[in-house]
Amino acid sequence: MAFNSTKNYYxxxxxxxxxxxxxxxxxxxxxxxxxxxxINKSPEAIEKFKxxxxxxxxxxNPVEREKYNILKGIFEPTQTKTSSEQAQAEYQNAxxxxxxxxxxxxxxxxxxxxxxxxxxxxxxxxxxxxxxxxQKREKENKKPQxxxxxxxxxxxxxxxxxxxxxxxxxxxxxxTCPKCHGHKFINGGKCSECNGSGEISKRKKITVTIPKGIxxxxxxxxxxxxxxxxxxxxxxxxxxxxxVETPTKVHFDKQNIYYDVPITPYEAALGEEIKIxxxxxxxxxxxxxxxxxxxxxxxSGQGIKKNGKIGDLIITVSIEFSQDLSxxxxxxxxxxxxxxxxxxxxxxxxxx
Numbered sequence: 001m002a003f004n005s006t007k008n009y010y011x012x013x014x015x016x017x018x019x020x021x022x023x024x025x026x027x028x029x030x031x032x033x034x035x036x037x038x039i040n041k042s043p044e045a046i047e048k049f050k051x052x053x054x055x056x057x058x059x060x061n062p063v064e065r066e067k068y069n070i071l072k073g074i075f076e077p078t079q080t081k082t083s084s085e086q087a088q089a090e091y092q093n094a095x096x097x098x099x100x101x102x103x104x105x106x107x108x109x110x111x112x113x114x115x116x117x118x119x120x121x122x123x124x125x126x127x128x129x130x131x132x133x134x135q136k137r138e139k140e141n142k143k144p145q146x147x148x149x150x151x152x153x154x155x156x157x158x159x160x161x162x163x164x165x166x167x168x169x170x171x172x173x174x175x176t177c178p179k180c181h182g183h184k185f186i187n188g189g190k191c192s193e194c195n196g197s198g199e200i201s202k203r204k205k206i207t208v209t210i211p212k213g214i215x216x217x218x219x220x221x222x223x224x225x226x227x228x229x230x231x232x233x234x235x236x237x238x239x240x241x242x243x244v245e246t247p248t249k250v251h252f253d254k255q256n257i258y259y260d261v262p263i264t265p266y267e268a269a270l271g272e273e274i275k276i277x278x279x280x281x282x283x284x285x286x287x288x289x290x291x292x293x294x295x296x297x298x299x300s301g302q303g304i305k306k307n308g309k310i311g312d313l314i315i316t317v318s319i320e321f322s323q324d325l326s327x328x329x330x331x332x333x334x335x336x337x338x339x340x341x342x343x344x345x346x347x348x349x350x351x352x
Contacts (some may be wrong), residue, residue: 009055009068017074021060028056063132070128147227147236148174155243156210158250162257162304164212171206171238174199174227182230199228208240213255213306216244255304255311262320263287276315278302285315293319 010017013027034040035048058064068074154167176182180191182198190196206225219241226236244252249260261276271289275282285297296316303311322329 007051007055008072009059010074012051012055013059015059017069019059021062024056024059028052028060063135067128070125143231144233145230146233147229149236149239150226151239151241153241153243154208154210155245156214157245158252160210161214161244161252162212164214165210167208167210168205169208169240170203171225172201173204173225175202176200176228206238210242213304214242214244215252216242218242252304255306255309257303257311257313259313259315261285261315261317263291263317265319265321268292268317268319278313283313287317291317291319293317 010019013019013024013031015024015027019027031052032049035045035052037046037049040049058068150171150173152169152171154169156165156167177184177191177194177198177200179193180186180198184191184194184196184198186192191198194200204225206222208220208222219239222238222240224235225238229235251258259276261274263274266272267274267287268291269289271287271291273284273286276285283299283302285299294316296314299313299315301310302313305311325333
């Protein structure tokens with residue numbers, strides 16, 4: 001707060017320099033009623049009201065009042081030491097040289113008159129500045145502080161994306177030490193339970209609901225499930241990063257499900273009806289004759305259900321051969337080779 005060096009705030013409020021906070025408040029209310037612009041319509045009332053308010057804001061605040069008194073050279077004439085006098089005494093005790101008690105020193109002090117040590121106002125202000133900062137830090141440490149946020153990861157399956165699920169996860173959180181109750185010390189020594197930190201680490205089981213249709217990389221927030229707050233502050237939050245397993249057969253795009261399904265050569269050639277396992281049962285798909293590898297089929301309404309809408313199931317077939325053919329199967333393939341007249345590579349560009 002900036003002080004007006006030409007104004008005497010005590011005279012403005014019509015109180016003495018050793019007036020109590022209650023007396024200052026009473027004087028302010030009396031003058032404020034007298035010079036309030038809504039009541040007093042004189043031209044100088046507004047300026048007078050501003051002076052009264054500024055003086056009250058300074059003198060009603062013990063720290064600001066102390067700074068103002070020091071700046072104006074005002075020391076309250078009380079029998080007991082004020083905070084300003086105490087600070088001055090502390091500063092002088094901290095900076096003065098220790099007097100020697102050696103007999104020879106006593107003789108020297110008798111022979112020559114000791115020099116008066118002047119009061120160093122600049123050093124005194126520096127000392128007060130350090131003291132005020134320390135008091136401010138102590139005050140800040142007593143304020144309620146929110147607990148730390150905690151972040152963890154959870155990996156879910158594609159099935160959980162479609163139907164949703166509940167997961168129980170273990171989270172490492174901080175809690176107030178049950179032995180010292182956050183005071184850090186017991187009987188003058190460090191608390192053996194928390195080693196003087198006032199907190200202990202503890203694992204907590206939390207049930208997390210995985211909503212349907214959640215996307216890979218989504219973040220869930222559980223309010224109040226993070227680290228415990230200090231000085232009555234709120235607990236932190238728990239953030240969960242969701243990762244979806246990415247198998248080669250299934251992937252997602254918005255509310256659609258993409259499914260890679262292998263089929264046999266005869267199913268592709270003859271156009272068989274195949275059964276496809278899904279996450280909530282099976283569905284049937286009738287393949288047309290001469291189905292090609294890579295051909296796609298869309299089944300409406302078999303995707304992810306979310307916000308009243310349902311996506312589709314898009315199936316991509318791939319022709320796969322058995323890795324363990326019997327002799328009869330090999331002979332049949334040889335017969336097919338001899339019967340076939342089609343050149344499947346006829347459309348390739350001739351590079352020669």
